[in-house]
Amino acid sequence: MNTTTNAVRLGLRRGLREYRHALTSYDQFFNLFTSVGFLVVLLFQRSSSLAGTSLSLAAATLPSMIGMMVAFGGLVGPAGQLSVNREDGTLLRAKAVPHGMLGYLVGRITQTSLDTVTALLIILVPGAFLVEGLSGAGVGGWLLLVLTIVVGLLATLPWGAVAGSLAKSPQGAMGYTMLPIMPVVAISGIFYPITALPGWVQGIAQLFPVYWMGLGTRSALLPDSAVTAELYGSWRHWETFGVLGLWAVVGFVVAPGILRRMARRESGSDMEHRRQAAMQRGV
Amino acid sequence: MIIDVRDLRMAYGAVDVLHGVDFVAERGEVVALLGPNGAGKTTTIEILEGFRTPSAGHVRVLGEDPEKGDEAWRAKLGVVLQSWRDHGRWRVRELLDHLGSYYAPYGTPSRPRPFDTDELLETVGLTEHALKKVGKLSGGQRRRLDVAIGIVGKPELLFLDEPTAGFDPHARRDFHDLVHRLADLEGMTILLTTHDLAEAEKLSDRILVLAGGRIIADGSPDLLSRQVEGKAEVRWTQDGTRHVHATEDATAFVRDLLGRHATGVSELEVRRSSLEDTYMALVQRFESKQAHPEREQEVVTL
Numbered sequence: 001m002n003t004t005t006n007a008v009r010l011g012l013r014r015g016l017r018e019y020r021h022a023l024t025s026y027d028q029f030f031n032l033f034t035s036v037g038f039l040v041v042l043l044f045q046r047s048s049s050l051a052g053t054s055l056s057l058a059a060a061t062l063p064s065m066i067g068m069m070v071a072f073g074g075l076v077g078p079a080g081q082l083s084v085n086r087e088d089g090t091l092l093r094a095k096a097v098p099h100g101m102l103g104y105l106v107g108r109i110t111q112t113s114l115d116t117v118t119a120l121l122i123i124l125v126p127g128a129f130l131v132e133g134l135s136g137a138g139v140g141g142w143l144l145l146v147l148t149i150v151v152g153l154l155a156t157l158p159w160g161a162v163a164g165s166l167a168k169s170p171q172g173a174m175g176y177t178m179l180p181i182m183p184v185v186a187i188s189g190i191f192y193p194i195t196a197l198p199g200w201v202q203g204i205a206q207l208f209p210v211y212w213m214g215l216g217t218r219s220a221l222l223p224d225s226a227v228t229a230e231l232y233g234s235w236r237h238w239e240t241f242g243v244l245g246l247w248a249v250v251g252f253v254v255a256p257g258i259l260r261r262m263a264r265r266e267s268g269s270d271m272e273h274r275r276q277a278a279m280q281r282g283v
Numbered sequence: 284m285i286i287d288v289r290d291l292r293m294a295y296g297a298v299d300v301l302h303g304v305d306f307v308a309e310r311g312e313v314v315a316l317l318g319p320n321g322a323g324k325t326t327t328i329e330i331l332e333g334f335r336t337p338s339a340g341h342v343r344v345l346g347e348d349p350e351k352g353d354e355a356w357r358a359k360l361g362v363v364l365q366s367w368r369d370h371g372r373w374r375v376r377e378l379l380d381h382l383g384s385y386y387a388p389y390g391t392p393s394r395p396r397p398f399d400t401d402e403l404l405e406t407v408g409l410t411e412h413a414l415k416k417v418g419k420l421s422g423g424q425r426r427r428l429d430v431a432i433g434i435v436g437k438p439e440l441l442f443l444d445e446p447t448a449g450f451d452p453h454a455r456r457d458f459h460d461l462v463h464r465l466a467d468l469e470g471m472t473i474l475l476t477t478h479d480l481a482e483a484e485k486l487s488d489r490i491l492v493l494a495g496g497r498i499i500a501d502g503s504p505d506l507l508s509r510q511v512e513g514k515a516e517v518r519w520t521q522d523g524t525r526h527v528h529a530t531e532d533a534t535a536f537v538r539d540l541l542g543r544h545a546t547g548v549s550e551l552e553v554r555r556s557s558l559e560d561t562y563m564a565l566v567q568r569f570e571s572k573q574a575h576p577e578r579e580q581e582v583v584t585l
Binding site: 002003006007010013017018021025085088089090092093094095097098099100103135159249266267268270271275 | 325326327332334335345355357358360361364365366367368369370371372373382384385386387388389405432438444550
């Protein structure tokens with residue numbers, strides 16, 4: 001049996017197990033909570049319409065939310081898990097086992113992907129009943145949605161791993177990811193069309209993956225007529241996958257080195273120091 | 284030679300933690316690393332595990348430089364650290380089985396890997412907790428699981444950092460039996476750190492005393508006691524009065540005592556210095572020899 005294939009196989013199994021553990025844990029309250037929150041937003045937006053179209057604002061917000069959730073899941077999820085796993089010793093355990101790090105990483109990617117898809121379904125399924133105008137998306141639309149989700153995860157996952165590696169504590173990891181992502185979401189046309197914002201703010205928003213994720217998911221699920229509400233009146237598929245692809249490529253160039261450096265430095269006494277620090281924080 | 288360390292040095296910034304550690308360990312040996320807090324025990328073990336880069340020195344573990352050790356080398360090691368709180372949501376059996384599976388490709392007909400999960404659970408006494416969540420285990424149970432995970436890959440060399448901290452006397456006895464079994468049956472080489480001298484004496488073939496970043500004593504527990512010319516303590520009762528006398532040569536003293544008093548001496552007791560006395564004497568002797576006054580502030584806690 002090849003040792004590398006064995007570790008990848010174990011990593012997949014590990015990801016599935018941890019996903020199952022999370023499904024039956026209190027984590028789901030958080031999912032339920034955000035889901036209800038988002039559905040309330042959709043409910044309020046049902047009566048307003050998307051400028052220049054006959055669609056409701058909610059119909060545009062639902063796909064945008066999905067795009068945002070993917071960026072969120074890819075960035076915040078791994079950052080938090082990685083820093084928690086450094087503190088509790090999971091990472092060191094992986095280091096002590098032959099090819100354990102490979103298994104750990106495959107497991108994390110598997111779990112993050114499944115977590116993200118779950119969070120999407122929790123919004124998408126009830127949302128589809130609430131919002132009209134999404135039924136028009138054909139097979140091509142759904143394929144484009146899946147492609148956007150995959151590329152979006154690739155564009156954000158490595159950066160989540162970088163944040164989790166650089167942070168000194170789980171709280172720090174939350175800070176590194178939540179603090180930047182909140183303002184970015186606010187200006188990325190997720191809950192309100194980006195066209196309503198000043199030009200320079202639009203420029204900043206287009207540097208980050210969140211806007212392009214939202215654009216990609218809207219182009220997949222909304223009827224073609226909704227394109228008039230977008231910047232330049234176009235779905236800009238080339239630009240979407242160009243920017244997301246650039247984030248992914250740079251991420252996968254940068255992340256392995258930082259991950260390796262973090263993993264190499266991991267040792268029992270460091271973990272003990274972090275444990276002491278965590279106890280002083282009262283966690 | 285399983286472990287070969289020569290002139291190992293480690294400095295954190297300007298602070299020297301290890302200055303020239305030398306020792307070897309042979310196959311099947313159980314070696315205890317003793318020393319006051321801050322002596323560099325954990326640093327030494329972490330360097331041997333390949334988790335820390337030494338400043339200088341020659342280190343070979345199973346014939347390889349730990350820094351360059353690959354995954355096949357890693358598969359021959361077992362590591363039990365001091366504090367582990369990982370995988371709280373996993374069930375005991377599930378976790379042990381999962382981590383053991385990583386070793387499967389490294390098995391050979393003469394040394395199949397890993398250990399059978401259920402047998403190992405039985406060995407460490409966790410069978411009845413097999414389906415419990417790891418996060419719900421008591422401190423001692425958690426520690427036994429850590430030990431089980433450390434040996435699941437049937438390592439040739441096992442590192443145990445304070446393995447019995449938090450064990451009750453019964454669990455401790457069981458654990459000692461386990462260590463003997465591993466060393467005898469599996470030919471495992473074991474390097475352990477402990478604060479418990481009685482444990483070091485019971486478990487190890489050899490004791491290394493680490494103080495001030497150097498090995499200051501290296502030998503069997505018995506040999507160590509002799510190294511510090513053990514002052515023996517002689518106690519006896521004479522005409523209703525209890526006497527205590529410390530002497531280098533207890534035999535001569537007792538012969539003389541009984542020669543002088545044909546009757547009247549009762550409740551005679553000769554106590555050789557214990558390993559603890561030896562250890563304290565060694566560390567104190569070392570510390571008083573040190574010219575640096577700041578090192579003398581180092582507290583010896585046992």
